[in-house]
Amino acid sequence: xxxxxxxxxxxxxxxxxxxxxxxxxxxxxxxxxxxxxxxxxxxxxxxxxxxxxxxxxxxxxxxxxxxxxxxxxxxxxxxxxxxxxxxxxxxxxxxxxxxxxxxxxxxxxxxxxxxxxxxxxxxxxxxxxxxxxxxxxxxxxxxxxxxxxxxxxxxxxxxxxxxxxxxxxxxxxxxxxxxxxxxxxxxxxxxxxxxxxxxxxxxxxxxxxxxxxxxxxxxxxxxxxxxxxxxxxxxxxxxxxxxxxxxxxxxxxxxxxxxxxxxxxxxxxxxxxxxxxxxxxxxxxxxxxxxxxxxxxxxxxxxxxxxxxxxxxxxxxxxxxxxxxxxxxxxxxxxxxxxxxxxxxxxxxxxxxxxxxxxxxxxxxxxxxxxxxxxxxxxxxxxx
Numbered sequence: 001x002x003x004x005x006x007x008x009x010x011x012x013x014x015x016x017x018x019x020x021x022x023x024x025x026x027x028x029x030x031x032x033x034x035x036x037x038x039x040x041x042x043x044x045x046x047x048x049x050x051x052x053x054x055x056x057x058x059x060x061x062x063x064x065x066x067x068x069x070x071x072x073x074x075x076x077x078x079x080x081x082x083x084x085x086x087x088x089x090x091x092x093x094x095x096x097x098x099x100x101x102x103x104x105x106x107x108x109x110x111x112x113x114x115x116x117x118x119x120x121x122x123x124x125x126x127x128x129x130x131x132x133x134x135x136x137x138x139x140x141x142x143x144x145x146x147x148x149x150x151x152x153x154x155x156x157x158x159x160x161x162x163x164x165x166x167x168x169x170x171x172x173x174x175x176x177x178x179x180x181x182x183x184x185x186x187x188x189x190x191x192x193x194x195x196x197x198x199x200x201x202x203x204x205x206x207x208x209x210x211x212x213x214x215x216x217x218x219x220x221x222x223x224x225x226x227x228x229x230x231x232x233x234x235x236x237x238x239x240x241x242x243x244x245x246x247x248x249x250x251x252x253x254x255x256x257x258x259x260x261x262x263x264x265x266x267x268x269x270x271x272x273x274x275x276x277x278x279x280x281x282x283x284x285x286x287x288x289x290x291x292x293x294x295x296x297x298x299x300x301x302x303x304x305x306x307x308x309x310x311x312x313x314x315x316x317x318x319x320x321x322x323x324x325x326x327x328x329x330x331x332x333x334x335x336x337x338x339x340x341x342x343x344x345x346x347x348x349x350x351x352x353x354x355x356x357x358x359x360x361x362x363x364x365x366x367x368x369x370x371x372x373x374x375x376x377x378x379x380x381x382x383x384x
Contacts, residue, residue, distance in 0.1 A: 011049065011083035018046075018062045018084070029085040035063045050082035096190050098124055098131075099332045102169040103139070103183040111143070111180050116172040118160075123188055126164050131188040133159040133167050134196045136236035136286050136334025139183030139349035144342075145176065150276070152177050153246055153346060156239035156284065157184045183349065187288065187332045195223050195231070195289040198238060199262055201282050212242075212279035215265040222259040223289060231289040233260050236334025239284030242266070244276035246346060249337030250285050262287065267339055275342060286334065344369050 009029065014022060028046045035043045048068040049059045060070035060082075068082035104117045123131075135157040144151045154177040160168040169186060173179035189196055199221060205213045233252040242248055247267025254261040262285060266278040331352050338348060347368045354361040 009085055009087060012086045013081070013083050015081045017065055017067055020064060023084075023086070029087070047085040048082050049085075050079040052077060052079070096125070096127070097194065098127075098188045098190075099185065100124075101138075101183060101185050102171075104171065104181045106181050108143070108180045111178055113176050113178050114172075114174050115179050116170065117179075117182070118168055118170045120166055121169050121186065122166045123164075127188065127190045128164070129190060130162055130164055131190045132196050133162050134187045134189060134198075134286050134288055134332075135159060135169065135238050136185050136332065137182065137238060137240070138185050138236075138333050138335055138351075139181070140335075140346055141180040141182065142173075142346040143178035143180055144345045145178070150243065151342060151346065152241075152243040154241050154281075155179055155182060157182070158238070159186070185332050185334055189288070193291045195225075195227075197221070197287055199285045199287060200239070201264055201280075201284065207282055209281060212281050215263070215280070217263045217265070218253065218261040219263070220259055221262055221287065226257045227289070227291060228257070229292050230256050231292050234288040234290070234332070234334075235262060235285050236336050237283060238286040238334075239282065241281035241283060242278060243281070244279045244342065246342050247278045247339045248280065248283065249339070250283070251336065252287070255289075260287075260289070288332075340366075 012023070012028075020028075035045055037043065043063040043065070045061050045063045047059065048062040048070075049057060050068050050070050051057050052070060052072060056072070058070040058072050058077075060068055060076070062068040062082065062084060067078050067080050068084075069076045069078055070082075071077075100121065102119055102121060106115075106117075137155065137157055140153070140155065142151060142153055142155065152175065154174050155171065157169070157171045160170060167186075167188070169184060171179070171182045171184055187196075199219070201213065201216060204219060205216065207213070233255050235250050235252045237248075237250065240248065245267065248264070249267075250262065250264045252260045252262055264280070264283050264285065266280045268277070333350055333352060335348070335350060338346075340346065340348070345368060348364070348366050350362070350364045352362050
């Protein structure tokens, strides 16, 4: 059963074996379930229709690699020319998602504690409505205070003055934290089928600036409106407040039509005996829920990448999924875990390059005098 008004759908004509990349930016409507091939690979099944040899028009289904199969008189009949049901491109559901990056370029000698950086970001295109803006930290350069023998990681990113043309992107530290530089990925979301928000730990636990707070497990986030199918959920830090050993991660579980569980967990393991345990003051998590029905191909691609390398090495890798990435992708990347020694400066970044329709290269690295026994960090990215 279709859940939207009739005018929000249209038929798109195709021929020969179905390939999601042929749809470009069109969003096909799934029929429900998957087809499992002989090699045990699963392919999403979509709604299709076509004309039979007797002249009648029948509905059926299609998935990647086959022509449409129409249901008639108890049989499944293949047809070479067919149409697939998609969301109409003439209504609000054709709205966009634009992504970009804001990076500061400060000289360390001029940086003072509790620095605040901001920039006016102009959107590539004016939107029809005021978009929702999501921010995620993907690079941190925070100074170690040798006079006190530790460093508090206190950094947050947030938008201001969001309009159809622009917004102000802010990154700031507070108290004694020296934030030399940071990099923030942003997403301006006009598409009403996407859900997004910021979960603040202090909304559910009381801030304790001396002892910190306990880890949070399985706090339920409820979507403003339900999805037709369980969405893909992206989570990343937009605000971190920790001291002692730098070890913190966040993740989403139990995703369904109505919501998901979010966890914020501080690490228990330390690299050095004289290093204090992780103290969690607060954190905020940016989350984005994307309909799992097909953007730029079979489905939006969401994945976590993680680096676990010995000291003085960087984490690198290649992530690819030819069936999922479809057309050229826009990437929104954010850190979702760190696990590093607090003995030196915290300099950590995640980056991507070589993005094509079949995959990309990714890198999680530290630089400068950052001292780690193991480089352990993670990031998440949706391809939009």
